Amino acid sequence: MAFSVVSTPAHFHLPKKITFRIRCCAASSAPSVATRSKSIQFDLKTYWTTLIADINQKLNEAVPVRYPEQIYESMRYSVLADGAKRASPVMCVAACELFGGNRLAAFPTACALEMVHAASLIHDDLPCMDDDPSRRGQPSNHTIYGEDMAILAGDALFPLGFQHIVSNTPSRLVPEARLLRVITEIARTVGSSGMAAGQFLDLEGGPDAVEFVQEKKFGEMGQCSAVCGGLLAGAEDEEVDRLRRYGRAVGVLYQVVDDILEEKKNGKDDKKKEKKGKSYVKVYGIEKAMEVAEKLRAQAKQELDGFEKYGDGVVPLHSFVDYAVDRSFTL
Amino acid sequence: MAFSVVSTPAHFHLPKKITFRIRCCAASSAPSVATRSKSIQFDLKTYWTTLIADINQKLNEAVPVRYPEQIYESMRYSVLADGAKRASPVMCVAACELFGGNRLAAFPTACALEMVHAASLIHDDLPCMDDDPSRRGQPSNHTIYGEDMAILAGDALFPLGFQHIVSNTPSRLVPEARLLRVITEIARTVGSSGMAAGQFLDLEGGPDAVEFVQEKKFGEMGQCSAVCGGLLAGAEDEEVDRLRRYGRAVGVLYQVVDDILEEKKNGKDDKKKEKKGKSYVKVYGIEKAMEVAEKLRAQAKQELDGFEKYGDGVVPLHSFVDYAVDRSFTL
Numbered sequence: 185m186a187f188s189v190v191s192t193p194a195h196f197h198l199p200k201k202i203t204f205r206i207r208c209c210a211a212s213s214a215p216s217v218a219t220r221s222k223s224i225q226f227d228l229k230t231y232w233t234t235l236i237a238d239i240n241q242k243l244n245e246a247v248p249v250r251y252p253e254q255i256y257e258s259m260r261y262s263v264l265a266d267g268a269k270r271a272s273p274v275m276c277v278a279a280c281e282l283f284g285g286n287r288l289a290a291f292p293t294a295c296a297l298e299m300v301h302a303a304s305l306i307h308d309d310l311p312c313m314d315d316d317p318s319r320r321g322q323p324s325n326h327t328i329y330g331e332d333m334a335i336l337a338g339d340a341l342f343p344l345g346f347q348h349i350v351s352n353t354p355s356r357l358v359p360e361a362r363l364l365r366v367i368t369e370i371a372r373t374v375g376s377s378g379m380a381a382g383q384f385l386d387l388e389g390g391p392d393a394v395e396f397v398q399e400k401k402f403g404e405m406g407q408c409s410a411v412c413g414g415l416l417a418g419a420e421d422e423e424v425d426r427l428r429r430y431g432r433a434v435g436v437l438y439q440v441v442d443d444i445l446e447e448k449k450n451g452k453d454d455k456k457k458e459k460k461g462k463s464y465v466k467v468y469g470i471e472k473a474m475e476v477a478e479k480l481r482a483q484a485k486q487e488l489d490g491f492e493k494y495g496d497g498v499v500p501l502h503s504f505v506d507y508a509v510d511r512s513f514t515l
Numbered sequence: 516m517a518f519s520v521v522s523t524p525a526h527f528h529l530p531k532k533i534t535f536r537i538r539c540c541a542a543s544s545a546p547s548v549a550t551r552s553k554s555i556q557f558d559l560k561t562y563w564t565t566l567i568a569d570i571n572q573k574l575n576e577a578v579p580v581r582y583p584e585q586i587y588e589s590m591r592y593s594v595l596a597d598g599a600k601r602a603s604p605v606m607c608v609a610a611c612e613l614f615g616g617n618r619l620a621a622f623p624t625a626c627a628l629e630m631v632h633a634a635s636l637i638h639d640d641l642p643c644m645d646d647d648p649s650r651r652g653q654p655s656n657h658t659i660y661g662e663d664m665a666i667l668a669g670d671a672l673f674p675l676g677f678q679h680i681v682s683n684t685p686s687r688l689v690p691e692a693r694l695l696r697v698i699t700e701i702a703r704t705v706g707s708s709g710m711a712a713g714q715f716l717d718l719e720g721g722p723d724a725v726e727f728v729q730e731k732k733f734g735e736m737g738q739c740s741a742v743c744g745g746l747l748a749g750a751e752d753e754e755v756d757r758l759r760r761y762g763r764a765v766g767v768l769y770q771v772v773d774d775i776l777e778e779k780k781n782g783k784d785d786k787k788k789e790k791k792g793k794s795y796v797k798v799y800g801i802e803k804a805m806e807v808a809e810k811l812r813a814q815a816k817q818e819l820d821g822f823e824k825y826g827d828g829v830v831p832l833h834s835f836v837d838y839a840v841d842r843s844f845t846l
Contacts, residue, residue, distance in 0.1 A: 255711060335643065335666065336707075336715055350695045368678050371678035372678055376581075376586050380586060383667060384583050384586045384664070385583060388585065
């Protein structure tokens, strides 16, 4: 797979502080909502703030402190970490609501997505993997709890996610067959054809593996989050396919922008240890990475055009793309 | 929890070579089948041989070699390892058949149990955990593939197990609700209240943690294997509870006998590096460990008495207890 080179359009900027802009539906092929941006701006802010507060509360309940406490504390450290953007659970709930699903139906899966994602990050940071002593400005899990505990915390979070979905999804809202599809989707995503494969190629593959690594390590999680939301709400197969393409593009987009921001920050701080791992920035340079990001943004927006019939219901998913590009767009 | 000290009865022996004895139903409270031991002996041998061959074939199909090959090869190395006794899958299938279930309904779950068990062992052997360079006389996974790959292989095997159950269990044989119960059972077993908790206490806890460690690291897997078999066949709740107690006792029994055999072997070889981890033998000595084993054998047999109404259907589960005690009883 390869991204074609496109010129960087004037409206693609890296995040600026304070600015709060609505750029959802601003892609050329989508109807403009610029005229109603003020009202949407308010609703969106409430929507995201409420949603993230709810997710944080649910996560706090989902990973309690039990005997033996140290393993649960290690799990909680990473799942409830400050600075986690809740990108996966937010996308899952937003996708579920797009199709008229109740967010109560989506919360357990949303929490599970955050758990398996945290598990994956804990293991990725280990000394024998990416050897990263910090994550989002905080010490990595193994830096605090040791390698053995970090491995166990990850090993415990993966199954807890599945258990949480089955035990906590209201059966009156989601039929069993849908839950089984959700479980399969998450299992495939974190496994040897998904994120684990991405991490392997990140460690082993040559520079030409960058597309595969980005798709697998970051695209898979975005894709899975959107798809699970749709599945829970009973979306049609065609709609699930569209969510899949949308989520995949947003997942990679999110990471490419992260890498661009990291590169810009590190450029000002020569002492900063360079992170291991492959990124478009490292392999192709920052200009090409920005082109890739713009392409992904356009792809994601284009997919959402296919949900036009759902009206404003699609606005949260649009705003998520905007947030991926512009982090000053506060979620 | 504590095991009471009982005298070692005359009929409790450690394995002798060559001998092939039928001791199923030999517990005092169970009806003796000594008079028909010859015919059962033949049937059992065929039963186990066929079953293990089938399971090996299913496992070979369940973990194929795909891109990226190295991660799949690492997974296959541990799942298809020579010397694996297939204790979990065998118990799952036998429990399913006891309640009239078709073994085709049980094979995907049986394979999943072997996958998650292998994943757990791969991670337990890591240098920062038990630091064991070998497993069943072969090099450990990380000894061959490196620590990073061993972590990824484990991380990939856990979800593959869940995915395999959902994708391969014939829906005509097992309703969706039962599959969800099976998934919850396995997730709980491998997670922070199950095997991961056991491994944690094995690393961290004092000598008094030995009962907890043995129950969690070994009893949980036996319990889960028997329970899943019953659930797949639609066993009643009371029957599932009985399978739970039976499987737990057999799981710990199996390990205690392993530890006794290991101790006897190591006693003859001073150069052999002593394994990390807690066992009854290390904490209480070999005599007490044998008493514990006898108690567990009797407990397991007693639970099976409750399945008397199923007639000869319970013979495989009896023979599994015998095998746990006497390894010359070839499976």
